[in-house]
Amino acid sequence: MNKYTFIKRCIYLIVLIPSLCAAQVADDFSDGNFTHSPVWTGDTHHFMVNNYFQLQLNDDESGEASMFTDLPLLDEMEWRVWIRLAFSPSGNNHARFYLSALPDDTTDMPDGLFIQLGEAGSDDAIRLMIQDAGDTSTLIRGTAAAIASSFKCRVKVLLKNDSCHLFVDYTGGFDFQPEGSCTWYQEPDTRYLGVFCKYTSSNSKKFYFDDFYAGPELYDTIQPEVKRYDVVINEIMADPSPPQQLPEHEYLELYNTTTVNLNLDQWVLMIGGSEKLLTGAKIDPEGYLILGKDDHAAEFTAYGSFYGLESFSLTNAGQEILLIDHKGEMISGIYYRDEWYDDDEKADGGWSLEQINPYNPCLGHNNWTASMNNKGGSPGTKNAVFEDYYLAPEIVRACAIDSVRIRI
Known part of the structure; x- marks a missing residue:
């Protein structure tokens, strides 16, 4: 053979x-x-x-x-x-x-x-x-x-x-x-x-x-092993008012950085202290999934795949967001702040925060900025601010723990 x-x-x-x-x-x-x-x-x-x-x-x-x-x-x-x-x-x-x-x-x-x-x-x-x-x-x-x-x-x-x-x-x-x-x-x-x-x-x-x-009916049981940052939080519309050309509703966007379909069933979205269970959710290879309130599905499906939640609320000033898989492992996490807009006018509302490079997700503020899409955001599509570049991490603070160890 x-x-x-x-x-x-x-x-x-x-x-x-x-x-x-x-x-x-x-x-x-x-x-x-x-x-x-x-x-x-x-x-x-x-x-x-x-x-x-x-x-x-x-x-x-x-x-x-x-x-x-x-x-x-x-x-x-x-x-x-x-x-x-x-x-x-x-x-x-x-x-x-x-x-x-x-x-x-x-x-x-x-x-x-x-x-x-x-x-x-x-x-x-x-x-x-x-x-x-x-x-x-x-x-x-x-x-x-x-x-x-x-x-x-x-x-x-x-x-x-x-x-x-x-x-x-x-x-x-x-x-x-x-x-x-x-x-x-x-x-x-x-x-x-x-x-x-x-x-x-x-x-x-x-x-x-x-x-x-x-x-007899077949049941596919093999699922790809998901690693950290295979799915990333990619766009945040925390303050949709006054709207530009998008629905006047809050949303998050996830991006699948892999080339395979991923099953997000039983994953948990943590927004501050609120847990949101994703039941039956999936995301296409190198695809996007918009998350928002279930009542707003009809307005968002025109922009791409949408998953609705019974309740959904984001804080304008910023908060921690975590995406946790069915095993309890964190796949993506950020703590966004309103300073990330780098634009006082857009920070007043109607514009989303977009990740610049979804393949370089560890840089915090340096990898996020206000959307440049004249609609106010880019849900379901490549971010308007996307750039294919990588920034090396910078050492912000270091201190000696003892004679042989340093904390960075």
Whole structure:
């Protein structure tokens, strides 16, 4: 087993281990074939397992090709697949991922429930569709134009409580975002799971599939280890009156300095002596999260991701703010003061305090100043005062503790 295969198999197993014993279909092609465990049938001569252990279309001419494998259905279940189309999909170049196909040896496009990837026009969206007696209809339509050009994505469909829920990560990772829901019920039965490709000769080797799963619902349990300053307090609107162009409400902004999604569930925001529990909060890679009073959500969501709290109040003159993770570790903390504005007029209200460089958070006043955004602040976006520079700490005071130790 080469290094790539080993790493790929380990990642796949980490995700699947919670439900592996009861899994119905799971194939990442790390065994280098599609002839057993599970067995795929159909136009197998038009497919191959490539050097990256992905299922790849491998034809030389235009045409249609499909492959299927047996799938026992459950009352409630989950499907997942990774898909890459290395071209702009269209009516003549598109793919289907069949969640549940009826047996039919007469066509490559049998009746059943499937994900459609590609369509005529320029608004290509991922769609959950049903085909019955050859007639198709859309049950869920995802984000318009999200797959209008070459793309890779990971799709998840969850069937639960007689409803289908579509989730997609458009980077190909595991940060699934909801795309829609619909009512759906299926009788437990044996159907087929599979793929279908329609292609011109120029795209006859540009369809890729991987990490198939169909079975009981999976529960992702692996969370990144969060370190201090992975999330930082990045902007403070303590005195929103008189407003410039922003809502006349107090807010804080957090910034994720990492390149991964972070789960802030059960984290605590300490504002002075007040504890605020963050339940179900998340923050995107290198993304922003605005915190404020729940009643003001409608006004702030236009600026970006917002998390509302039942009560929220900041002191104009300044106070300590701490962000503490679910383990009780401090991730970010500051004690802001009104002198940090460095501008008497802006200190009177309507302007936020912004961090100059979120990657250099230990400098206190030296790394904060009044916003230069003519709206009065920059919630949900890069701070208007951002500069990519680093200041070395200065020694302000030092004293001798004894003959061999100094306190700085």
